[in-house]
Amino acid sequence: KQEVTQIPAALSVPEGENLVLNCSFTDSAIYNLQWFRQDPGKGLTSLLLIQSSQREQTSGRLNASLDKSSGRSTLYIAASQPGDSATYLCAVRMFSGGYNKLIFGAGTRLAVHP
Amino acid sequence: ETGVTQTPRHLVMGMTNKKSLKCEQHLGHNAMYWYKQSAKKPLELMFVYNFKEQTENNSVPSRFSPECPNSSHLFLHLHTLQPEDSALYLCASSQDSRTWENQPQHFGDGTRLSIL
Numbered sequence: 001k002q003e004v005t006q007i008p009a010a011l012s013v014p015e016g017e018n019l020v021l022n023c024s025f026t027d028s029a030i031y032n033l034q035w036f037r038q039d040p041g042k043g044l045t046s047l048l049l050i051q052s053s054q055r056e057q058t059s060g061r062l063n064a065s066l067d068k069s070s071g072r073s074t075l076y077i078a079a080s081q082p083g084d085s086a087t088y089l090c091a092v093r094m095f096s097g098g099y100n101k102l103i104f105g106a107g108t109r110l111a112v113h114p
Numbered sequence: 115e116t117g118v119t120q121t122p123r124h125l126v127m128g129m130t131n132k133k134s135l136k137c138e139q140h141l142g143h144n145a146m147y148w149y150k151q152s153a154k155k156p157l158e159l160m161f162v163y164n165f166k167e168q169t170e171n172n173s174v175p176s177r178f179s180p181e182c183p184n185s186s187h188l189f190l191h192l193h194t195l196q197p198e199d200s201a202l203y204l205c206a207s208s209q210d211s212r213t214w215e216n217q218p219q220h221f222g223d224g225t226r227l228s229i230l
Binding site for chain 2: 004009034036041042043044045046049089091099100101102103104105106107
């Protein structure tokens with residue numbers, strides 16, 4: 001059974017710091033890995049999607065890496081801003097029972113203070 | 115505007131009430147999903163519909179009853195709920211849940227459900 005773990009569960013940093021969020025998964029038979037952002041009381045917004053054959057994806061100040069064989073992904077946020085405060089969720093896509101599924105971690109709650 | 119609209123945004127109900135959650139997507143997708151998000155726990159997939167057909171029931175108690183009248187609308191009918199059912203219920207859609215191609219799921223903002 002696939003399990004997705006995110007470390008740390010919560011993180012508080014001053015504005016301007018570079019930071020790394022970690023995601024690990026137990027079954028490497030994934031099709032892709034996706035990082036989402038969730039603001040309080042809101043749904044999920046997709047940030048980056050890494051195909052299983054890729055090593056990393058970049059979007060602005062965000063960089064996500066994937067090491068499928070070791071079951072790990074990191075989300076790097078450069079020059080953090082208060083607007084980056086949110087919960088960041090990692091999810092892996094697997095094919096199971098004839099359908100593909102997203103399996104989520106519990107998230108990292110990030111607070112960036114001025 | 116995410117393309118996936120959920121109503122109501124908040125719902126408070128007693129354990130004996132019957133209510134329904136509604137999800138509508140304007141993205142032309144064929145697959146729709148219900149997820150449950152409890153505090154400090156990962157999102158849990160509840161149901162999947164593909165082309166109006168239920169393809170997955172992730173061992174969800176029968177007090178939750180989904181309905182998908184067409185590819186654009188998804189309902190979750192609730193009856194005789196328990197306090198532990200209090201959570202954020204998220205709806206999502208994607209092009210086709212069976213395809214092997216990489217495609218994102220688009221999420222609504224959820225319904226915050228509180229059971230008294």
